[in-house]
Amino acid sequence: MEMEEKEETLRQKLRYDMRLRVSRTDHAFGPGVAELMEHVEATGSLSKGCKCMQMAYSKGWKILKRAEEDLGIPLVQGNRGGSNGGQTVLTPEGKEFLKRYRKFEQEVRAGADASFQKWFGTEEK
Numbered sequence: 001m002e003m004e005e006k007e008e009t010l011r012q013k014l015r016y017d018m019r020l021r022v023s024r025t026d027h028a029f030g031p032g033v034a035e036l037m038e039h040v041e042a043t044g045s046l047s048k049g050c051k052c053m054q055m056a057y058s059k060g061w062k063i064l065k066r067a068e069e070d071l072g073i074p075l076v077q078g079n080r081g082g083s084n085g086g087q088t089v090l091t092p093e094g095k096e097f098l099k100r101y102r103k104f105e106q107e108v109r110a111g112a113d114a115s116f117q118k119w120f121g122t123e124e125k
Contacts, residue, residue: 014120016116016120018108018109018112019031020105020108020109022101022104023070025070028066028067028069028070028071029067029071029097029101031105032063033067034098034101034105036049036050036053036055036060036063036064037064037075037098038098039052039053040088040089040090041090041095044087044088044089045088046060046061046064046076046078047086049088071097073093073094074093074094075090075091075094075097076090076091076094077089077090077091
């Protein structure tokens with residue numbers, strides 16, 4: 001059974017994984033924060049954004065606040081309660097930072113894809 005598993009593993013193509021983070025000191029802004037911000041933007045709610053990611057509200061709040069502190073800009077703005085409940089929106093600075101992060105990520109990934117192809121694309125089986 002072990003030999004069959006090893007052969008199956010060797011038939012799979014190589015791939016790479018990369019997590020891109022932007023920060024001043026704390027590695028605070030990466031793919032998880034970006035995804036949470038996109039869910040907040042789509043739902044208008046930090047609570048709903050966290051649920052989309054199966055994340056506790058307290059954890060989502062902490063990672064956003066840590067990123068804001070590290071980056072020195074407000075990423076989200078919340079309004080509590082009211083008849084329709086609270087609302088959370090991205091600040092203009094948050095929207096711009098998220099847009100720049102996604103563009104940067106896209107460029108880096110394209111470069112990494114090309115480099116990966118150069119070094120591993122002609123892998124012999």
